[in-house]
Amino acid sequence: MLRVLVASPVECEEELRRIEVDEASIPIFADKRDSFLLKITDLSTPAANIIKQTALSFGADAAVHREVITGRIKRSDAIYMGTRRQLRRVALALSGQPFGLAALEEQTSALLDHLDNPPKAIELTAGNLTLARPLIMGALNVTPDSFSDGGEFFAPDDACKRIDEMCEEGADIVDVGAESSRPGSDPVSVAEQLKRLACVLKHLEKCRIIWSVDATVPDVVRAALDKGASIINDVSAGTDPSLWQLAGEYSAAYVLMHSQGTPKVMQADPHYDDFNAELFAFFHDRLKDIEASGFSRNRVILDPGIGFGKRLSDNTAAIRRLAELKSFGLPILLGASRKSFLGELLGAEVTHRLEGSIASAVLGYYNGASILRVHDVAATRKALDAARGIRSANGGCS
Numbered sequence: 001m002l003r004v005l006v007a008s009p010v011e012c013e014e015e016l017r018r019i020e021v022d023e024a025s026i027p028i029f030a031d032k033r034d035s036f037l038l039k040i041t042d043l044s045t046p047a048a049n050i051i052k053q054t055a056l057s058f059g060a061d062a063a064v065h066r067e068v069i070t071g072r073i074k075r076s077d078a079i080y081m082g083t084r085r086q087l088r089r090v091a092l093a094l095s096g097q098p099f100g101l102a103a104l105e106e107q108t109s110a111l112l113d114h115l116d117n118p119p120k121a122i123e124l125t126a127g128n129l130t131l132a133r134p135l136i137m138g139a140l141n142v143t144p145d146s147f148s149d150g151g152e153f154f155a156p157d158d159a160c161k162r163i164d165e166m167c168e169e170g171a172d173i174v175d176v177g178a179e180s181s182r183p184g185s186d187p188v189s190v191a192e193q194l195k196r197l198a199c200v201l202k203h204l205e206k207c208r209i210i211w212s213v214d215a216t217v218p219d220v221v222r223a224a225l226d227k228g229a230s231i232i233n234d235v236s237a238g239t240d241p242s243l244w245q246l247a248g249e250y251s252a253a254y255v256l257m258h259s260q261g262t263p264k265v266m267q268a269d270p271h272y273d274d275f276n277a278e279l280f281a282f283f284h285d286r287l288k289d290i291e292a293s294g295f296s297r298n299r300v301i302l303d304p305g306i307g308f309g310k311r312l313s314d315n316t317a318a319i320r321r322l323a324e325l326k327s328f329g330l331p332i333l334l335g336a337s338r339k340s341f342l343g344e345l346l347g348a349e350v351t352h353r354l355e356g357s358i359a360s361a362v363l364g365y366y367n368g369a370s371i372l373r374v375h376d377v378a379a380t381r382k383a384l385d386a387a388r389g390i391r392s393a394n395g396g397c398s
Contacts, residue, residue, distance in 0.1 A: 002111050003280050005037035005079065006321045006367075015039065018274065019077040022066040029063045029081065038080040038087065038111075040104075047099035048076040054093050060086040084112055114329030119370070122301070122331060124230040125251045126210050129172065131331060134365045134384045137173040137212065137373040138166035139337065142196045143180045143188075156199035163200070167209050170381035173231065174207075175373060176200055176224075177214025181235050181308070183267035183340075193220045201227040212255070218242045225250040231301070235259060235308065238286045241293060248295045255301045255333055256290070258282050260309025270309045276321050279304060283328060301331045301371065306360075307339040315341040319360060322367035335373035336360035337380075358383045366391070 007015055012033040016026050043051065045068050052062040060082025067073045080087060091108035094101040122129040129135060142159050144151040153159040163174055178196035179188040193215065204211050205227050212231030213224035221232055221243060230252050234243050237259040247254040258279055260270050272278050283302055291297050302325055304318040315336070325332050336342070342356035343349065354376055361372040361380050365387060374380045390396075 001041045001281070001284055002107055002327070003039045003041070003277070004111070004115070004324050004327050005039050006323045007033065007037065008320075009033060011321075012037075015079060016063055019063060019079065020065045020067075021063045025063070025066075029061070029079075032061060032081040035060075035081040036084050036087065038108075040078045040080065043076055043078055044099050045071055045073055045076060047097075047101050048078050050097055050099065050101060051078050051080070051090070051094065054090050054097075055080060055082060055086075058082070058086045058089050058093070060090060084115075088112065110329075111327050115326055117329075118326065118368075119298075119329065119331050122253050122299070124210060124253060126228065126230040129210060131370045133388055134361075134369065135172040135371045136170055136377055136381055136384070137175045137333070137335075137371050138169075138171035138377045139214075139335070139373055139375050140166070140174055140176045140200075141180065142176060142178045142200055145180045145185065146182065154196075159200050160203040163203060163207060163209075166377045167207065169378035171377045172210065173371070174204070174209055174211040175214050175231075175233055176204070176211060177233070178220070179215065179217075181214075183307075190217055190219045193217065194223055197224070204228060212253075216240065216243070218246060221246055225252060231255060233257075233303075235305070237282070237305070237308075238290070241289070244290055244295045244300075245293065247299060248293075251299075253299045253301055254290075254295070255303050256283065256286060257303035257308065257333075258305040267309065270311055270314065272314060275310075275314045275317055276324060279318065280324060280327075283325065287328065297330065301333050302328060303333040303335065306334065306336045307341060310341075312341050312344050315339070316345075319363055319367065322364060322369060326368045331370040332368050333371040333373060334361070334364035334369040336364065337372075337374040337376065354379060362387045 012030055016029055048064045048068045052064050055062040063079040065073055065076035068076050091105040095105035144154045153162045166174055178193040210230050212233045213221055213229045214233040215221050216236040232243055232247050232252055233255040235257050238256050244254045306315050337357040338350050338353045342353045346356050358380055362383055365384055
């Protein structure tokens with residue numbers, strides 16, 4: 001498995017220690033952290049040795065387990081350090097090598113192509129979503145117990161009014177859900193969800209906007225798709241294959257979100273040994289399952305799942321190292337708006353997290369998010385438009 005590393009100096013040293021390089025070499029490798037970093041996992045010792053020698057021959061380098069040179073271990077991870085051009089040359093040179101290295105050239109080319117050619121649009125039956133600018137997904141919770149708005153839009157008239165407001169404020173997508181996923185929440189029956197959504201779905205049928213359904217139950221999802229939903233926002237970590245099968249049936253997009261546990265228990269005691277590696281492996285493995293089912297990966301949107309089974313350090317790492325997910329070549333959605341980690345950082349209650357929410361959205365966009373799921377549409381739209389303008393001024397990246 002190949003994974004681009006976006007790591008701070010401290011995180012770079014942690015990565016080097018995880019593969020157990022010679023301790024004396026850590027400062028030498030750490031000085032190369034500004035290079036393009038690529039982690040290659042679970043190599044045989046001969047393969048790791050060949051990668052290191054080949055990288056050196058092209059002016060790059062590779063950090064491997066300290067015992068690779070002695071042959072005392074059977075397997076090692078490796079961290080390539082160099083330029084992208086050097087990496088392509090290294091991969092090409094490895095294409096004729098044994099020990100499974102021949103496949104590395106194809107995998108490396110695919111990864112670099114994903115980074116160099118990010119997705120331009122998401123094709124939907126309701127119209128294409130262009131990714132030329134960051135998209136705003138306005139969150140609408142038709143629930144009495146949402147963490148973010150406390151049931152402010154539970155009444156049908158209030159919910160429909162809020163949809164119209166978000167459209168006027170610059171939302172590109174409206175995301176509607178009838179079941180709270182706040183930590184500790186209980187499941188809501190299909191009948192109750194459909195009752196809560198009835199008037200809202202009728203209203204959305206008349207609106208000229210792309211919208212998504214935030215649901216994990218097939219019957220609720222199908223009801224929304226029948227009324228014109230174009231995106232399934234699944235917060236259950238892809239545990240029910242029938243949801244992406246429904247997406248295929250209706251030519252809808254599917255949001256694959258990472259989560260550890262159900263909303264009822266997800267914040268009880270979340271734990272990761274290596275959060276960013278486990279996040280990446282989750283998407284790698286689940287995308288294999290999705291593709292094996294016949295559903296097109298080009299209709300998948302990735303969401304790291306801020307606040308879903310994560311500690312403060314995990315949430316901040318997910319945003320800070322979001323660019324690692326660009327390796328998959330798929331649109332990235334980030335939903336950090338008003339989340340509790342911002343309360344921990346700022347010491348602020350949910351109604352006083354606007355500034356933190358905007359900061360998260362801008363950082364998320366800068367690090368690779370194409371879609372930002374937010375509650376404060378107008379303010380976030382202005383902030384993102386300003387950020388995009390600054391990035392693209394004088395010929396900069398857009």
